[in-house]
Amino acid sequence: MHSFDMQIAGEPRDGEESSVENPATGETVGTVSIGTRTDAIDAVEAAADAQKKWAESSPNRRERALLTVAERIEANQDELSELLVAETGKCLAxxxxxxxxxxxxxxxxxxxxDKxxxxxxxxxxxxxxxxxxxPYGVTxxxxPWNYPLLLGSRGIAAALVTGNTVIAKPPSQAPLSTMWYGKFLVEEFPAGVxxxxxGSGxxxxxxxxxxPSVDAITFTGSTRVGQQVLxxxxxxxxPVDLELGGKAPAIVLPDTDxxxxARGVAQGIFSNAGQNCVATSRALVHEDVKKEFTDLVVEKAERITLGSGFDSATDMGPVISAQAQDDILGYVETAQEEGATLRTGGxxxxxxxxxxxxxxxxxVFDDVTPTMQIACEEIFGPVxxxxxxxxxxxxxxxANNSPYALAASIWTDGLHAxxxxxxxxxxxxxxxxxxxSMPQSPWGGNKESGLGREGGYEGVEAFTTVDSVVIEHDEMEDTF
Incomplete structure (x- = not known):
């Protein structure tokens, strides 16, 4: 079982211990030391003390540190992957x-x-x-817990390479993998960087x-909490960069395969048990192919094997918590009350x-109308x-008549795509x-799905501001 302390100013710090459970079994898989407001303030002060010197470091110094972290993650990929499975329940692959x-x-x-x-x-x-x-300074x-490494590192890497210092708050439900690779960061960067x-949100x-000493914030999570952060x-x-909720539509046209x-939409909604902000939770299917598409998706859903993420036969693991399970089943019940047809699962x-x-x-629900609750709200589950x-x-x-506007997909072989x-x-x-997502590509949503972009060069822009310098070559006129 893994146990991790906080990391502040380059030193471990203990605190009240909190257990982390495997959502597939309910077993305790590790513990972390939970911080207090005082610990968070100390972390901000440490980051502020280290920031100016880190901002003055050479591009080569920053490059070497980030590359070393990448190498250490790759060298420990098996152990880190297994820890991620244990705390989130996702499949090992x-x-x-x-x-x-x-x-x-x-x-x-x-x-x-150096670019x-x-x-x-x-x-x-x-x-x-x-x-x-x-750089902004202290970030x-x-x-979030659903992809803690991927979504956390996207902002952390961009912030560090641009000369910012970092305070990271791992997700309460799944902090262990962040704490694991976080030790690599603490060891490879100067103290306080x-x-x-x-701890709790x-x-x-x-x-x-x-x-007041935090100069930029990045948050990934629900729209409600994102509003509170703002x-x-x-x-x-x-400045705040937000990646929030989604209700991704998949438009399926008759001229597609x-x-x-069906294969792509099924993967989009059932991978990671639907706990993706870009899960393809709404399939907007042309009436000419809806029956064929629906039958194929139902067939694929019924072939999915549930189980532990460590089992190679498992296609889909659990959702993150008992509360999440209850919430999802509540949506299922409401959908049937509103007249949607349950084709499988539920x-x-x-x-x-x-x-x-x-x-x-x-x-899978058929006969869904745009105003039904399951067509409007983010369920964050395999529905x-x-x-x-x-x-x-x-x-x-x-597709556009939604407060969410993070991602959408189009399925067509036509040039009108x-x-x-x-x-x-x-x-x-x-x-x-x-x-x-890809490291080189920007990522973010419109409307209530967020503000700003991370990933790609846009990640550099997310953690820097632009200063302007004007030089006057002529002498000033004597106007007074």
């Missing part, structure tokens, strides 16, 4: 992919270290104007959000070997709603694949 992409993110941003540039601005001949990108990173304080997250940060005019579309599996875990069957549409125009209208993409008000649109 999914965990391994997350670990490797985390290493790739550090490699990507390491390569950017962070300003610009020159055309001016009258008596003046010279140039700009420079400079707070409030990390990286600080890690586990109401205490650690709130302290970081309203602290409100707290507003008192100090602190229906088998391929319950706790009857396998006695799974009774100690938080499992929900892969669930697919299938809606019938008569045209592209209707599909786009339904890019024109449809232009009509969709979503931060990410994919064509003939479910929404995917």
């Amino acid at each position: 999914t965990a391994k992919g997350e670990v490797l992409e985390t290493a790739q993110q550090f490699r990507f941003y390491a390569g950017i270290a 962070i540039r300003g610009d020159t601005v055309p001016t009258p001949t008596n003046r010279f104007n140039y700009t420079k990108r400079v 707070a990173h409030i990390i 990286v600080n890690i304080v586990p 109401s205490e650690i997250g709130a302290t970081l959000s309203d602290h 409100e707290a940060a507003a008192a100090n005019i602190t 229906i088998e391929n579309a 319950d706790i599996p009857d396998n006695p070997n799974l009774q100690d875990g938080h499992f929900v069957e892969p669930t 697919l709603s299938i809606l019938s549409v008569e045209s592209i125009t209707e599909a786009v209208e339904i 890019t024109r449809i993409a232009d009509l969709l008000d979503h931060g990410l649109v994919t064509i003939n694949t479910f929404p995917v």
Whole structure:
């Protein structure tokens, strides 16, 4: 069993111990020391003390540190993947992919270290104007539990390479893997550059959000909590980058390979037990192919094997907690009351070997209408709603008629795909694949799905501001 302390100013710090359970079995898999408001304040002060010197470090120094972290993650990928499975319940193959992409993110941003540039601005001949990108300073990173390594490291790597210091708050439900690789960060960077304080959002997250010495905040999580972070940060005019909820539509048109579309939508909603902000939870299917598509998705859902993520036969693991399980089943009940047709799933599996875990069957609803609760709200579980549409125009209208606008997918073999993409008000649109992330690509949502972008070069922009310098070549006129 793993046990981790906080990391503040380059030193471990103990605190009240909190247990972490495996959601597939209910067994305790590790413990962490929980921080208090005082610990969070100490972490901010340590980060502030270290920031100026780190900002003055050479690009080569930053590059080497990020590359070393990537190498250490890769060298420990098996152990780190297993720890991720133990605390989240996700399948081992999914965990391994997350670990490797985390290493790739550090490699990507390491390569950017000597490519962070300003610009020159055309001016009258008596003046010279140039700009420079400079770090915000102290950055707070409030990390989600569904992909703690991938989503946490995206912001941490970008912040560090641009000269910022970091305070990370790992997710309460799944802090262990962040704490594991966080030790690599603490060891490879100067004291105080990286600080890690586990704890509740109401205490650690709130302290970081309203602290006047925190210069930028990144948060991934629910829209409701994101609003609270914004409100707290507003008192100090602190920039905030948010990736929030989603209700990703998948538009399926008659001119696509229906088998391929069914395969992609099923992967998009049932991978990681639907606990993805970009899960393809709404399938907007043209009426001409809806029956064929629905039958194929139901068939695939019924072939999914539930179980421990450590079992190679498992296709889908549990949801994160008993509360999440109850919430998802509540949506299932409401959907049936509102008239949706349950095609498969919708319950706790009857396998006695799974009774100690938080499992929900892969669930497919047909005959869903746009105003039903399951078509409007983020469920964050393995529940697919299938809606019938008569045209592209209707599909786009339904896809956009949502407060969420994080990601969407289009399934078509037609050249009109890019024109449809232009009509969709979503931060990410994919064509003939479910929404995917890559280190080199920007990531973020529109409307209530978030503010700003991380990933790619946009990640550099998320953690820097632009200063302008103007040089006057002529003497000033004597006007007084």
